[in-house]
Amino acid sequence: MAEQEGITVKKSDDFSEWYTQVVQKAELADIRYNVKGFVVFRPWSVKTMNNMFKVLEDELESKGHMPTLFPALIPESNFKKESEHVEGFLPEVFWVTKTGSDVEKLEEPLALRPTSETAMYKMYSMWVRSWRDLPLKLYQRCQVWRYEGKATRPFIRGREFYWIEAHDAFGTEEEAVKQVKEDMETTENTIHKKFGIPFIFFQRPEHDKFAGAVHTYAADTVMPDGRVLQLPSTHLLGQNFSKPFDIKFIDKDKSEKYAWQTCYGPAVSRIFAAVIGLHGDDKGLVLPPEIAGLQIVIVPILKEGDKTVLKKVSGLYKKLKEKFSVFVDDRKEYTPGWKYNYWELKGIPLRIEVGPKDVKNKQMILVRRDTGEKIVAKETDIKKIASVMGDIQGNLMKKADEYFKKNMGEIKNFDDLKKILEEKGGLIKIEWCGNKECADEMKEKTNGGVIRGTVFGKEEKPKSTCINCNSKSKSVVYIAKQY
Amino acid sequence: MAEQEGITVKKSDDFSEWYTQVVQKAELADIRYNVKGFVVFRPWSVKTMNNMFKVLEDELESKGHMPTLFPALIPESNFKKESEHVEGFLPEVFWVTKTGSDVEKLEEPLALRPTSETAMYKMYSMWVRSWRDLPLKLYQRCQVWRYEGKATRPFIRGREFYWIEAHDAFGTEEEAVKQVKEDMETTENTIHKKFGIPFIFFQRPEHDKFAGAVHTYAADTVMPDGRVLQLPSTHLLGQNFSKPFDIKFIDKDKSEKYAWQTCYGPAVSRIFAAVIGLHGDDKGLVLPPEIAGLQIVIVPILKEGDKTVLKKVSGLYKKLKEKFSVFVDDRKEYTPGWKYNYWELKGIPLRIEVGPKDVKNKQMILVRRDTGEKIVAKETDIKKIASVMGDIQGNLMKKADEYFKKNMGEIKNFDDLKKILEEKGGLIKIEWCGNKECADEMKEKTNGGVIRGTVFGKEEKPKSTCINCNSKSKSVVYIAKQY
Numbered sequence: 001m002a003e004q005e006g007i008t009v010k011k012s013d014d015f016s017e018w019y020t021q022v023v024q025k026a027e028l029a030d031i032r033y034n035v036k037g038f039v040v041f042r043p044w045s046v047k048t049m050n051n052m053f054k055v056l057e058d059e060l061e062s063k064g065h066m067p068t069l070f071p072a073l074i075p076e077s078n079f080k081k082e083s084e085h086v087e088g089f090l091p092e093v094f095w096v097t098k099t100g101s102d103v104e105k106l107e108e109p110l111a112l113r114p115t116s117e118t119a120m121y122k123m124y125s126m127w128v129r130s131w132r133d134l135p136l137k138l139y140q141r142c143q144v145w146r147y148e149g150k151a152t153r154p155f156i157r158g159r160e161f162y163w164i165e166a167h168d169a170f171g172t173e174e175e176a177v178k179q180v181k182e183d184m185e186t187t188e189n190t191i192h193k194k195f196g197i198p199f200i201f202f203q204r205p206e207h208d209k210f211a212g213a214v215h216t217y218a219a220d221t222v223m224p225d226g227r228v229l230q231l232p233s234t235h236l237l238g239q240n241f242s243k244p245f246d247i248k249f250i251d252k253d254k255s256e257k258y259a260w261q262t263c264y265g266p267a268v269s270r271i272f273a274a275v276i277g278l279h280g281d282d283k284g285l286v287l288p289p290e291i292a293g294l295q296i297v298i299v300p301i302l303k304e305g306d307k308t309v310l311k312k313v314s315g316l317y318k319k320l321k322e323k324f325s326v327f328v329d330d331r332k333e334y335t336p337g338w339k340y341n342y343w344e345l346k347g348i349p350l351r352i353e354v355g356p357k358d359v360k361n362k363q364m365i366l367v368r369r370d371t372g373e374k375i376v377a378k379e380t381d382i383k384k385i386a387s388v389m390g391d392i393q394g395n396l397m398k399k400a401d402e403y404f405k406k407n408m409g410e411i412k413n414f415d416d417l418k419k420i421l422e423e424k425g426g427l428i429k430i431e432w433c434g435n436k437e438c439a440d441e442m443k444e445k446t447n448g449g450v451i452r453g454t455v456f457g458k459e460e461k462p463k464s465t466c467i468n469c470n471s472k473s474k475s476v477v478y479i480a481k482q483y
Numbered sequence: 484m485a486e487q488e489g490i491t492v493k494k495s496d497d498f499s500e501w502y503t504q505v506v507q508k509a510e511l512a513d514i515r516y517n518v519k520g521f522v523v524f525r526p527w528s529v530k531t532m533n534n535m536f537k538v539l540e541d542e543l544e545s546k547g548h549m550p551t552l553f554p555a556l557i558p559e560s561n562f563k564k565e566s567e568h569v570e571g572f573l574p575e576v577f578w579v580t581k582t583g584s585d586v587e588k589l590e591e592p593l594a595l596r597p598t599s600e601t602a603m604y605k606m607y608s609m610w611v612r613s614w615r616d617l618p619l620k621l622y623q624r625c626q627v628w629r630y631e632g633k634a635t636r637p638f639i640r641g642r643e644f645y646w647i648e649a650h651d652a653f654g655t656e657e658e659a660v661k662q663v664k665e666d667m668e669t670t671e672n673t674i675h676k677k678f679g680i681p682f683i684f685f686q687r688p689e690h691d692k693f694a695g696a697v698h699t700y701a702a703d704t705v706m707p708d709g710r711v712l713q714l715p716s717t718h719l720l721g722q723n724f725s726k727p728f729d730i731k732f733i734d735k736d737k738s739e740k741y742a743w744q745t746c747y748g749p750a751v752s753r754i755f756a757a758v759i760g761l762h763g764d765d766k767g768l769v770l771p772p773e774i775a776g777l778q779i780v781i782v783p784i785l786k787e788g789d790k791t792v793l794k795k796v797s798g799l800y801k802k803l804k805e806k807f808s809v810f811v812d813d814r815k816e817y818t819p820g821w822k823y824n825y826w827e828l829k830g831i832p833l834r835i836e837v838g839p840k841d842v843k844n845k846q847m848i849l850v851r852r853d854t855g856e857k858i859v860a861k862e863t864d865i866k867k868i869a870s871v872m873g874d875i876q877g878n879l880m881k882k883a884d885e886y887f888k889k890n891m892g893e894i895k896n897f898d899d900l901k902k903i904l905e906e907k908g909g910l911i912k913i914e915w916c917g918n919k920e921c922a923d924e925m926k927e928k929t930n931g932g933v934i935r936g937t938v939f940g941k942e943e944k945p946k947s948t949c950i951n952c953n954s955k956s957k958s959v960v961y962i963a964k965q966y
Contacts, residue, residue, distance in 0.1 A: 030606060032606070033553075033554055033602075033605075033606065034558055034560075034561065034605065035554060035556055035557075038554040038556065039554075040551065040554065040606055041551060041552040041553075042551055043550055043551055043621070046549075046550040047549070047550060050550065066529075066530070067526055067529040067533065068523065068524060068526055068529055069523070069626075069645065070523050070524075071516055071518060071521040071522075071523065071643055072555075072626065072628075072643065073521060073577075073628075073643070074518075075518055077517075078517065090583065090584050091583045092583065093582065094579045094593075095580065095581040095582065096577045096578065096579050096580075096595065097578065097580045097581055098577075098578040098580055098592075099575075099577050099578065100573065100574045100630055101573050109581075110518060110577075112579065112595075122517065123513060123515070123516065123523055126513070126515060132816075138526070143555065145555075145556075147582040147583055160554055160555065160556070162552065
């Protein structure tokens, strides 16, 4: 155990430095691995990310998805089958070209998957033959590699990240469109309800779609510095891939048709960045109970010669571990105060303190990580603990929702837009002409404001002119600076 | 759903063909992915392998290991730090040398990890500073890539496989030696007790150690064709890696010492091959309840106009799903008989049949996959189901244990050894001079017999001469043909 040092900067004063310190001091990731853009994910992030994966996998399976594992290496010939897709991803590919002691060259270069459409859909063409084989709904939990040009930061952006990718094929366009909505519901049930992260799904503008998609719908949240972070996206692929990959089937009417496809990709390591940023406070990480890698820490306050505290703690531990992940920190080399700081920095939702006085009074002290509130509970009152955990979960979600709402704005005038993006950030509603060139110009003039698209499922009719070029506006969109 | 065809060969007649058919027809893996030696793992294997991973991860965490995720790419300079290690693994490395649209060459080639010692230990040298930082026990669940020269087969050997690797560092040699025994206990508690796969740990001969290890202990099981399959191995690394990687710490006595290390690697995708081979029968896969991706399938026998069966099945499903993974196969396009075959091929441990007669008699029919036995149970008797599941688990383990014992032999004479390895296979006890050249000669003369080493924890003193060269024998070892 190294010397302990807390977070030395306020989150509201310097979010960037605060984030860097939390990642390092709560031992979430180590950036010293000697390949640029690659980090080591350490136990205190992996345990929580594993729970996040589990929540997402359960939700996907409850909606009829099944797990698979596809090779991480994709032959160049597969990779180049869909022209827009290859154009979008080619610059970011790591290529395997050689094997062994550097003499054997592979016949065909192999791409380390940046995403798996071109690995999976070649197999889909073998598996899909009849309408009976549809829908085909498969997902895999894996990592992907992208040779990012942008600056990397742990969890937010890296050259290797961990995600789930779900790839679905249907017999009709209607079913594919319905799947996009199901993916949004999956996102709501998991990332909002369990991880406590609010978002809005935007239909991205034409020039910012997933390479090869008909439409891209992406969830954006707002980080504490006012910049948006993209969470999962779901893509309507139409028949753009089924045609080059030859995914076709004999329908009930005996005619041959190409499948309609969608894909959905929650990047868990990136969503974890939102968990750090939105729930954390000046003491460090704060984890929602539903996903916390460790939910409860019990700190016994030990007095020389007293054995009653440890006995009581051991009984409490046995009761709690049936329902919660719980750890008794009975290390002798550290003081209770040191331990309080240690576990607060790591974001464990609930601390239970038990000292000789508590043994005498048949009580325990519950300390909420989110509010710092101390609650005296009867020593047998396990239900109280469950209800406090529920309160913590609810409170974190509520606070994050409120922050998100506060950061949605509407601006009619370009100078005001520039000013708000500079000073406060957030997602700002504007009207736009629909031209990519105009969007590029706005990005330049606002020092990074990017059009996120139209809000999915909300008919917002343009009434005025484009905030930048003053020509007739084509749509009501949101603009924000982004990670 | 494709046309259904059962297994057309008996396991005892042609194990190799039987295995190929089970892998294909139970939809466990697809070998048609277009990179040589790489396969796609399909849902019916992944769901069970996920459970196997969970069992192993829980056991490792209960013994103080914590999860991590290290990059899959290892800089060439790390990779070459330990000379024996690099010599052993270099021929099998896939190298990433280029990025993007084929013009940018990486400054340093990156190895796709064939195993992670050289990725992890560079970080260990930063994390381990004081005796307080020890023991350090970390594991990761990931896949590794090896450019295998040998013929590949799904699950048994591939150029990409899925495993857990645990890497531990200690302050003393004694603790490292103790860890090796703990790893064996982990193997017993999971692979034997939960997966039902018997094995013996052998200390491998000097010439067959893990590249860089002081000692290698590997678990071998015997497959139905008499060939052995290596399961997890645990390696005492001593200070062979801590010295080149500079993993040292200040001990309590203020002196600087190098750490003592071990590593342990259960290859789950390979262990799954043993599950297929040892538990399967002429109808297909048979899964132990403790790890089955799906434990129970309920098949309603539907009569036109009758609604009582589906109502009863729905109630039963609700009760069962609290304790088991369960699926109701109420598809109308298939007959009950078709479904029985389908789920038997896929190895689901228990089938429950419910028809109109069963509704009337307030009963259900339980059909064991392992024995085919039909059991009539009261419709409310959920306990009976739990006990039958326990019986199936116990029976599979017992049968596999008996098979393993039957395939251990002892031979004094070389011609008999050759004959038994040719005709029956198994693990055969012999005496050996200890020379690698003699082992190589035996391998040649027996058409593949490989010395597995001495049985761990059993003092077997050599009394006679080497079975091959007749010089003085140095140890009592086992020999077998291997996968």
